[in-house]
Amino acid sequence: MMGETWLWDMRQVKVVCRELNCGNPVSESRGPLIEDGRGGVRLYSRCSGDESSIRQCNIIGRPGFCDGGYYRHVTCSESVRLVDGAGFCSGRVEVKSNQSWASVCEADFDRQDAEVVCGEFGCGAPAALQGGLYGEGEGQTWDKEFQCKGNESLLLDCDTSDRENNTCLPGNAVGLTCSEPDDVRLVGGGSRCAGGVEWYDQGEWRTVGAADWKRRDVAAVVCRQLGCGSTVSELLGNTTRGIRVSCSGFESSLRECRRSYDLHPGLTVICSDLLVQPDIFLTDPMGGVFRGHQGPEMFRGYNFTITCSTQPQYPGGSFHLTFTGSNRTQTQPAVNHSAAFLFPAADYSHQGNYRCVYDNYVFSHNFSSESELFSLTITGN
The missing domain is CATH 3.10.250.10 (SRCR-like domain)
Incomplete structure (x- = not known):
């Protein structure tokens, strides 16, 4: 049993499960310490997660007894x-x-x-x-x-x-x-990759915060867990009650980090993959496009339009249409989150690979996102 004031993480839980020959950690939670008349032991320890016993962990200070607060409840997988x-x-x-x-x-x-x-x-x-x-x-x-x-x-x-x-x-x-589990989210930033950090814990979403010297490490783990790239910025806001997290920065998810339940400044994180991937598609008002063996093919002499679009996350921004056939780029502002690039009288110079790149300046930073590659073949005499 362990008092609430110390930061506890899944590495200690992993050692406990291993010592009991009970598989891997599944969850760790807290509950009232005094329920059946028993007291508990406050254990200050740091574990790497590779120890075979909790006694092999680095014990910081002397263990003590506690007669109030909370205990740590550990669930192990038992048989797998x-x-x-x-x-x-x-x-x-x-x-x-x-x-x-x-x-x-x-x-x-x-x-x-x-x-x-x-x-x-x-x-x-x-x-x-x-x-x-x-x-x-x-x-x-x-x-x-x-x-x-x-x-x-x-x-x-x-x-x-x-x-x-x-x-x-x-x-x-x-x-x-x-x-990674879907127990962490970013809220209020207009994107799944930006906003205040929340962690689903014990049946509710709780605000996540960090000490000032640990905020970059925690932000790195959040962006990694969400598949949102790297950290662009992290900011501590108002002090609130929730979960205070301390990470090394190399963990796969927040549940591998140490945590405690107390007052802390809430953490807002912006990750590099802020913008969703734009779409690219071709329209042909004259009926000159047909489906070939290698993808869409266009008859020479017909007009066609390549349209770039994105989801309505943020206003503004611009689209760049890159073309590998001549290494040229066309640029248009995003209007209603899209831009249309018109090509009159298709010829062989239009054959090649196209890609939409969406740029926007959001949260005092430049962000960019690329569409999939679109290949076009020109045919006819």
Whole structure:
């Protein structure tokens, strides 16, 4: 048990689960300390997450007793774990068998099985599933084939069947990468990649803050977890009660960082991928476009228009239409979040690859986003 004033993170939880031979951490929460007449111990520790026992962590100061405040409630996966991955949502899949851990063969594990494991760990959807992705392990191989439907809460709730092949060739121990959980968001910035940081914790969204010297590290983790690129700026605002977070800056998600529940300045973050990807499409009022084997083809002599558009996030901005055939660029201001580039009398000089680039000056910074490449072929005599 641990008092609330100390910053606690999932690295300590990982060590506790390992010491109890209970798989990987699933969640960590707090609750009233005195419920059944027992007291608790306030333990000041720093763990790397690789220790086999909480006693091997760096104990800061002397442990003490506490008779008020909160305790830490730890939930471990118990019978399945992800080993040798990066963060808490990836690794080699292992299942507990007779109090020892066994790797799972790739042939016995599919995407529906992976969805159950990712959900069990509180992670997002499976992103990668491959044999040998995180090594082979040193123990035995699980002797069953999983047959999950995808909606089970736990992997061991799934049906199993005997394996068709009793051998699992080297390189076939299944590795799984889940996407990061959707428990962090940025609000009030007009984009999923800008705004005040909030963390879904214990059934509600809570404001996230940080000490001034830690705000860049926390912002880096937020942008990484959201898939929003790198940090452009971070700002501390009004003091409020929520979750104070302290990160090293290299974590995959906020739940790997230390946290406490107290008063702190709220954190606003702007990430580099602020603007959504623009769309590019071709319109042909004269009917000169047809679908060819390599994509759209245009008859010579016909007019055509390439239109760039984006979602209505922010007003203003401009579109640049780049053309690789001649390395030329045309520019127009964004009107109603789009711009149309007219090409009269198509000829072979118009054949090539086009791309829309949307630029806008927002939050005192220049941002840019590129569309997919659009290839056009010109045909006819």
